[in-house]
Amino acid sequence: MTAEIKLGELTVYSGPSEFARVTRALRGTGRQIAFVPTMGALHEGHRELLRRARRIPNAVLVASIFVNPLQFNDSRDLERYPRPLETDLDVCRAERVDLAFTPSTEDVYPPGADTTVQPGRLGELLEGAHRPGHFAGVLTVVAKLFNIVRPDFALFGEKDYQQLTLIKRMVADLNMDTAVIGVPTVREPDGLALSSRNALLSTEDRELAVTLSAALTAGAYAGPHGPDVVRAAARAVADAEPKIDWEYLELTDPDLGPAPDSGPARLLVAAKVGQTRLIDNVPVQLGTG
Numbered sequence: 001m002t003a004e005i006k007l008g009e010l011t012v013y014s015g016p017s018e019f020a021r022v023t024r025a026l027r028g029t030g031r032q033i034a035f036v037p038t039m040g041a042l043h044e045g046h047r048e049l050l051r052r053a054r055r056i057p058n059a060v061l062v063a064s065i066f067v068n069p070l071q072f073n074d075s076r077d078l079e080r081y082p083r084p085l086e087t088d089l090d091v092c093r094a095e096r097v098d099l100a101f102t103p104s105t106e107d108v109y110p111p112g113a114d115t116t117v118q119p120g121r122l123g124e125l126l127e128g129a130h131r132p133g134h135f136a137g138v139l140t141v142v143a144k145l146f147n148i149v150r151p152d153f154a155l156f157g158e159k160d161y162q163q164l165t166l167i168k169r170m171v172a173d174l175n176m177d178t179a180v181i182g183v184p185t186v187r188e189p190d191g192l193a194l195s196s197r198n199a200l201l202s203t204e205d206r207e208l209a210v211t212l213s214a215a216l217t218a219g220a221y222a223g224p225h226g227p228d229v230v231r232a233a234a235r236a237v238a239d240a241e242p243k244i245d246w247e248y249l250e251l252t253d254p255d256l257g258p259a260p261d262s263g264p265a266r267l268l269v270a271a272k273v274g275q276t277r278l279i280d281n282v283p284v285q286l287g288t289g
């Protein structure tokens with residue numbers, strides 16, 4: 001079988017069973033597998049994940065492109081989600097991806113599929129409170145993808161910080177044999193976190209959207225003064241932009257528990273800008289000043 005697998009140029013698969021056989025054959029040759037799961041509409045954030053994965057010595061680079069309906073609690077969000085598959089495959093070629101997995105919804109969820117992975121308490125906070133069922137959808141598809149690909153390494157962006165935290169939790173709790181690597185958020189020059197949904201912003205909304213990262217930056221700079229000042233500094237920037245529908249702006253510890261008085265913390269935001277819901281977060285060092 002491995003004789004047929006060409007590495008060094010992109011091969012695209014859509015059948016889960018066929019793809020599982022390919023990855024199993026590769027493992028049999030002693031190669032390690034580095035995996036970058038995505039929903040497509042690839043941008044510089046995804047490219048950074050692919051480049052970091054490419055640098056893992058002797059690894060075969062696998063990317064998946066699948067807009068997972070199970071994690072969308074809003075059907076309009078699912079409908080509007082961009083799907084430029086051919087351009088995405090060109091990006092995969094440019095980043096020297098070996099294997100792309102592009103299943104259909106029916107490939108991933110054949111009739112009768114009924115088993116899901118449910119997050120614990122962590123899945124109910126923040127994003128979980130605003131997108132009911134979202135993280136069960138994410139964990140279910142990530143567990144399925146991990147079973148198909150069986151990666152040694154899987155790379156996820158810190159932009160989706162709660163997702164990254166929950167995936168690390170799932171891997172530990174369910175004894176999955178994959179090292180999860182978090183990659184810092186890639187930003188536009190003005191600070192806006194890159195996101196596939198940015199393509200849906202009107203010109204005016206794009207200008208407003210920078211307020212999310214501006215609020216986070218104001219909070220992070222206030223870190224030495226302690227948690228109350230961080231919250232107040234971030235909130236002041238957010239409140240100055242009432243055209244944005246702010247959903248949460250919260251300071252936590254790095255594991256998403258209550259914020260400490262000093263030491264490392266995380267400041268997270270979600271807001272609707274026009275029709276488009278965006279999230280972002282930054283690390284904050286508290287109470288050192």
Ligand SMILES: Nc1ncnc2c1ncn2[C@@H]1O[C@H](COP(=O)(O)OP(=O)(O)OP(=O)(O)O)[C@@H](O)[C@H]1O
Nearest residue numbers: 038039040045156157159160185186194195196197
């Ligand atoms: N700006 C970014 N920097 C680093 N990683 C990112 C960035 N944006 C997305 N990622 C990561 O890329 C992976 C795939 O994400 P996804 O395909 O959902 O893209 P996205 O830009 O997060 O889209 P959206 O948030 O609009 O759904 C995830 O691990 C995500 O955290």
Ligand SMILES: CC(C)(CO)[C@@H](O)C(=O)[O-]
Nearest residue numbers: 037038039068138141160
């Ligand atoms: C991890 C993921 C690919 C699961 O669908 C998705 O949530 C994403 O792109 O962040």
Ligand code: BAL
Nearest residue numbers: 039071072134160163
């Ligand atoms: N990037 C996280 C996937 C989602 O918003 O559904």
